[in-house]
Amino acid sequence: MSAKRVDPITSLKPGRYDYRIKVRVIRKWRGSTKEGEVFKAFNIVLLDNMTYLTDVVGIVKKYEFLDLTNKLGKDKKQAKFIITDGSSNVKVIFWDKYSENFDKAMNEQVEKPVIVILSACKAGLWNDEVELSNVSATKYYLNYNHHSVLQLRKRMNQPKFVDIAMATTETRKIEQLKINQITKLGKEYIKSQVMLLVQIKSVVDTQSWFMHTCTTCDHETELNNGIFICKNCPRTVPHPDTKYKIHVIASDDTSDLEVIMHDREVRTLIGRRARDVFDEQSNIHALPTCLKNLAKKNYTVMLRIREENVVDHFQVYWTTNICNGFTSEQQQTMENNNDRPQSSSQATYSTYQEQRASSGNM
Numbered sequence: 001m002s003a004k005r006v007d008p009i010t011s012l013k014p015g016r017y018d019y020r021i022k023v024r025v026i027r028k029w030r031g032s033t034k035e036g037e038v039f040k041a042f043n044i045v046l047l048d049n050m051t052y053l054t055d056v057v058g059i060v061k062k063y064e065f066l067d068l069t070n071k072l073g074k075d076k077k078q079a080k081f082i083i084t085d086g087s088s089n090v091k092v093i094f095w096d097k098y099s100e101n102f103d104k105a106m107n108e109q110v111e112k113p114v115i116v117i118l119s120a121c122k123a124g125l126w127n128d129e130v131e132l133s134n135v136s137a138t139k140y141y142l143n144y145n146h147h148s149v150l151q152l153r154k155r156m157n158q159p160k161f162v163d164i165a166m167a168t169t170e171t172r173k174i175e176q177l178k179i180n181q182i183t184k185l186g187k188e189y190i191k192s193q194v195m196l197l198v199q200i201k202s203v204v205d206t207q208s209w210f211m212h213t214c215t216t217c218d219h220e221t222e223l224n225n226g227i228f229i230c231k232n233c234p235r236t237v238p239h240p241d242t243k244y245k246i247h248v249i250a251s252d253d254t255s256d257l258e259v260i261m262h263d264r265e266v267r268t269l270i271g272r273r274a275r276d277v278f279d280e281q282s283n284i285h286a287l288p289t290c291l292k293n294l295a296k297k298n299y300t301v302m303l304r305i306r307e308e309n310v311v312d313h314f315q316v317y318w319t320t321n322i323c324n325g326f327t328s329e330q331q332q333t334m335e336n337n338n339d340r341p342q343s344s345s346q347a348t349y350s351t352y353q354e355q356r357a358s359s360g361n362m
């Protein structure tokens with residue numbers, strides 16, 4: 001079968017002429033000169049089966065444009081928003097030049113909220129949630145005169161629809177649980193967040209403490225014949241970023257739990273970037289001291305429960321937020337637990353949203 005192997009577009013490099021690709025032409029156009037002469041060549045956009053494109057329409061909410069351009073002046077801009085049809089919400093992120101153009105177009109819109117049609121955008125999974133982003137074929141239409149847009153606009157006249165569709169904060173409380181409860185959660189907990197008060201017993205040193213990520217989209221890259229590949233973009237990444245990804249064993253008075261912490265959480269705790277720590281290590285496979293020192297201390301941890309945790313009983317969990325110690329509110333409630341069993345031993349989602357936002361990272 002190897003003779004019939006198909007190469008993904010991401011693996012193509014100049015200088016070789018024996019690739020086999022299986023693609024669909026999704027855009028084709030001819031350029032023309034200033035004098036209006038048609039060029040002989042065609043421009044085509046190819047799509048292989050590594051990528052899935054989709055068309056969606058929705059009301060734009062929580063729109064923000066972020067300029068994350070780094071010190072080296074490398075462009076890293078983002079237009080981030082959520083689109084909703086009133087019953088479901090989907091996250092959208094556009095990148096770099098595309099996001100700048102989109103931002104300009106958004107600012108020109110008079111009619112608010114803006115209703116967007118996205119054509120041929122890419123649907124990916126990121127932390128168990130669908131996330132749409134742009135590829136070269138993606139087009140957007142803002143407040144376009146189309147029946148699907150008009151229909152949504154009409155529904156915006158109903159106050160009840162607006163309340164539900166445009167709600168920006170989840171009012172649902174986040175439950176504080178013990179570790180032995182985490183492994184028994186039912187399907188209703190999938191995608192929801194829970195809070196734990198734990199001690200990190202140890203940082204696992206048999207797993208790598210860092211990952212190489214795509215400089216465009218921050219997804220973890222895969223190493224293939226010495227070349228880093230981002231399957232999300234999809235493209236090769238010649239100089240990937242270094243980010244933290246550590247496994248820790250968390251414990252409370254009921255049990256132990258293996259938890260994965262990503263870059264933002266680790267960076268919040270130790271105040272140093274993975275790249276700087278990486279550069280100092282004489283042996284990159286050994287666990288750096290600053291990470292080892294995370295052990296034997298108390299933390300308040302937020303986890304997001306994923307489908308595989310509940311359905312497949314996958315026993316490793318992912319943090320979405322962490323802070324040192326037990327938050328004062330928590331401690332107080334814990335101390336008063338006996339007299340006030342109904343007290344608010346729960347933080348609201350929005351509190352954590354604010355913390356996330358103020359950390360200045362996605």
Ligand SMILES: [Zn+2]
Pocket residue numbers: 214215216217218219230231232233
């Ligand atoms: Zn990428």
